[in-house]
Amino acid sequence: MSCVLCAGDGGLVVARTAKFRVVRAIDGEEARRFPAFYRLIWADHVAEFSDLGLADRHVCVDSVTEIERVLRALLAPTKINLASLGNVVPHLHWHVIARFDWDSHIPAPVWAAAQRDEPSGGAAARLAQPLQAVDAAIAAALSR
Amino acid sequence: MSCVLCAGDGGLVVARTAKFRVVRAIDGEEARRFPAFYRLIWADHVAEFSDLGLADRHVCVDSVTEIERVLRALLAPTKINLASLGNVVPHLHWHVIARFDWDSHIPAPVWAAAQRDEPSGGAAARLAQPLQAVDAAIAAALSR
Numbered sequence: 001m002s003c004v005l006c007a008g009d010g011g012l013v014v015a016r017t018a019k020f021r022v023v024r025a026i027d028g029e030e031a032r033r034f035p036a037f038y039r040l041i042w043a044d045h046v047a048e049f050s051d052l053g054l055a056d057r058h059v060c061v062d063s064v065t066e067i068e069r070v071l072r073a074l075l076a077p078t079k080i081n082l083a084s085l086g087n088v089v090p091h092l093h094w095h096v097i098a099r100f101d102w103d104s105h106i107p108a109p110v111w112a113a114a115q116r117d118e119p120s121g122g123a124a125a126r127l128a129q130p131l132q133a134v135d136a137a138i139a140a141a142l143s144r
Numbered sequence: 145m146s147c148v149l150c151a152g153d154g155g156l157v158v159a160r161t162a163k164f165r166v167v168r169a170i171d172g173e174e175a176r177r178f179p180a181f182y183r184l185i186w187a188d189h190v191a192e193f194s195d196l197g198l199a200d201r202h203v204c205v206d207s208v209t210e211i212e213r214v215l216r217a218l219l220a221p222t223k224i225n226l227a228s229l230g231n232v233v234p235h236l237h238w239h240v241i242a243r244f245d246w247d248s249h250i251p252a253p254v255w256a257a258a259q260r261d262e263p264s265g266g267a268a269a270r271l272a273q274p275l276q277a278v279d280a281a282i283a284a285a286l287s288r
Contacts, residue, residue: 050212068194083227087251107231111253
């Protein structure tokens with residue numbers, strides 16, 4: 001009955017509104033391989049995007065877009081990946097992930113098998129900006 | 145320089161508007177394992193969701209929502225999966241996939257490793273409705 005995204009933050013909180021929070025993944029392999037991995041987590045426990053009304057869906061996707069824009073502006077990724085899956089945790093959340101031509105999985109999805117070794121020195125060191133600057137820019141974009 | 149989603153339909157076209165088309169995956173392993181696998185493919189060749197203006201983003205996501213609603217209403221899936229990745233084909237397209245507790249990959253993403261054998265008799269035979277009825281309902285929903 002318990003939901004991990006109701007019970008806890010699910011990552012490092014970088015922004016919070018009445019409707020949702022944005023977290024950065026900080027644990028485990030995914031954070032190490034894909035350091036610019038953010039999630040918009042809807043505050044209410046709903047499973048599917050279509051469980052939201054029109055206005056909330058637009059708030060949600062406009063905010064996902066703001067995160068995407070910050071990642072593009074600061075990190076110039078090869079590609080942005082957006083996804084709302086929720087097979088394991090059916091509480092609405094959107095993955096917003098900056099992908100790079102040097103990351104361990106490109107062009108495969110982050111959930112697939114690795115295509116190559118992780119970059120020497122670590123993936124986070126390859127980013128054009130420190131993650132703290134990205135976090136702050138996302139917080140600023142969502143407070144406008 | 146050529147883009148497969150500019151050069152071809154990319155699946156069985158079930159709906160087409162001035163802004164996008166919706167196709168159902170009909171080729172290979174993905175269509176066999178995940179028969180209710182639809183894609184909304186934006187007509188213009190843009191790579192990222194944030195390349196669209198606000199009105200187009202809302203048209204896009206409202207239409208993705210319509211597809212999701214049809215899948216939920218007709219097929220009662222365990223979960224809907226939405227994703228815009230484009231690492232291989234950077235032409236904006238949204239995956240809208242009905243997932244089931246009997247499918248070969250649940251709860252993993254469709255891009256991960258299989259978790260079990262495919263259902264005997266085939267996945268399509270497990271659906272509550274023929275795919276042609278789902279296709280028609282999507283076309284009707286998007287023409288309203």
